[in-house]
Amino acid sequence: MGDCHYLYGNVATEKRVRFLKKLLAFSGIEEERLRCKWVSSAEASEFVEEMQDFTETLRALGPSPLKQAGAQRAA
Amino acid sequence: MTQNVKKKVKELLESGKIKGFLGLCQKNGHIGPHLFCDPDDLESMVLGDEERPGDSRYPLNKLLIHIARSYPDETFGVLVRGCDERGLKTLYTWNQLNPDKVIPVGVACPQELADACECLRPYPEEFVEGERAEERSSASVTKISGLDVKDRFTSWMKEFARCIKCYGCRDICPMCFCNECSLEAEELIHTGELPPEIPIFHLVRAVHMAGRCIDCGLCNEVCPADIPLRTLYKKVADIIDEEFNYRPGYSEGKSPLNILGSAAEE
Numbered sequence: 449m450g451d452c453h454y455l456y457g458n459v460a461t462e463k464r465v466r467f468l469k470k471l472l473a474f475s476g477i478e479e480e481r482l483r484c485k486w487v488s489s490a491e492a493s494e495f496v497e498e499m500q501d502f503t504e505t506l507r508a509l510g511p512s513p514l515k516q517a518g519a520q521r522a523a
Numbered sequence: 524m525t526q527n528v529k530k531k532v533k534e535l536l537e538s539g540k541i542k543g544f545l546g547l548c549q550k551n552g553h554i555g556p557h558l559f560c561d562p563d564d565l566e567s568m569v570l571g572d573e574e575r576p577g578d579s580r581y582p583l584n585k586l587l588i589h590i591a592r593s594y595p596d597e598t599f600g601v602l603v604r605g606c607d608e609r610g611l612k613t614l615y616t617w618n619q620l621n622p623d624k625v626i627p628v629g630v631a632c633p634q635e636l637a638d639a640c641e642c643l644r645p646y647p648e649e650f651v652e653g654e655r656a657e658e659r660s661s662a663s664v665t666k667i668s669g670l671d672v673k674d675r676f677t678s679w680m681k682e683f684a685r686c687i688k689c690y691g692c693r694d695i696c697p698m699c700f701c702n703e704c705s706l707e708a709e710e711l712i713h714t715g716e717l718p719p720e721i722p723i724f725h726l727v728r729a730v731h732m733a734g735r736c737i738d739c740g741l742c743n744e745v746c747p748a749d750i751p752l753r754t755l756y757k758k759v760a761d762i763i764d765e766e767f768n769y770r771p772g773y774s775e776g777k778s779p780l781n782i783l784g785s786a787a788e789e
């Protein structure tokens with residue numbers, strides 16, 4: 449941590465994500481929909497694995513409640 | 524009820540310790556903010572309790588920011604309840620006011636107001652009027668936390684759906700002092716369009732209150748749609764406390780989310 453191209457970018461991000469997950473949960477949006485992982489540009493396979501895993505998680509959760517709310521608004 | 528405050532303000536003005544006192548006055552049947560500058564003209568001063576305790580509150584410390592900017596060398600007094608004092612403290616950490624130029628005069632809130640606000644500390648550190656009421660925890664937050672995730676979403680959406688996007692919650696908030704507001708950033712919110720984007724409008728505001736909201740409840744009071752905004756921001760403050768051991772206005776120092784402050788240093 450702190451060893452970021454954008455100086456303290458990852459420090460700030462880690463804090464925000466920690467906060468946001470809990471705020472999402474309180475607002476009724478599953479916190480698993482937000483994920484933060486550190487992957488360097490040299491770690492392609494880690495990135496692929498992570499994305500596959502995240503996709504699985506989202507698939508299991510089903511469509512986001514936000515999407516349904518948007519559809520209702522448009523109707 | 525205002526006798527002690529008046530006495531204190533008179534002293535401060537006469538001794539020249541303050542240039543003016545920002546409080547509340549009653550005129551033509553209305554209560555509003557007023558800058559008292561003459562020690563012999565404090566007759567109209569009130570504490571903002573018209574029909575119910577504290578039913579006429581204003582973001583006095585927000586107004587003080589503007590006054591202080593116009594008169595940077597002068598010291599001003601200001602009326603504070605517990606929440607206003609937390610506001611001052613937090614505004615100092617965000618460099619919006621200079622603590623050396625502000626003299627707060629405190630009043631403690633009656634129990635009725637402390638109950639209605641679910642206030643964690645309904646009194647300032649020092650006060651000349653009122654009695655210390657009992658602290659209250661937040662039943663409204665506990666209630667929503669008890670629902671399952673789907674019901675939480677439905678219940679918030681039902682509340683947010685009434686929003687008329689008047690920006691009243693932002694405009695009255697003593698902690699909203701940014702020159703540029705995300706709630707007017709085209710990429711996030713389409714200004715001038717109704718109905719508002721829900722829940723994004725409200726969640727954006729909630730995120731920006733992290734490390735800032737001092738739980739004065741003015742947003743909730745001003746909202747024409749009676750959206751329980753305060754409950755949302757109370758939870759925001761709880762999360763920041765749980766995660767970072769910081770509660771604006773109660774803890775010392777800068778917000779853990781202040782990029783110019785601790786985030787950069789840690």
Ligand code: SF4
Binds near residue numbers: 732737
């Ligand atoms: S309670 Fe509302 S008005 Fe008061 S500081 Fe928090 S967000 Fe701002």
Ligand code: SF4
Binds near residue numbers: 687746
């Ligand atoms: S005060 Fe209430 S109605 Fe107005 S923008 Fe804020 S939440 Fe919406």
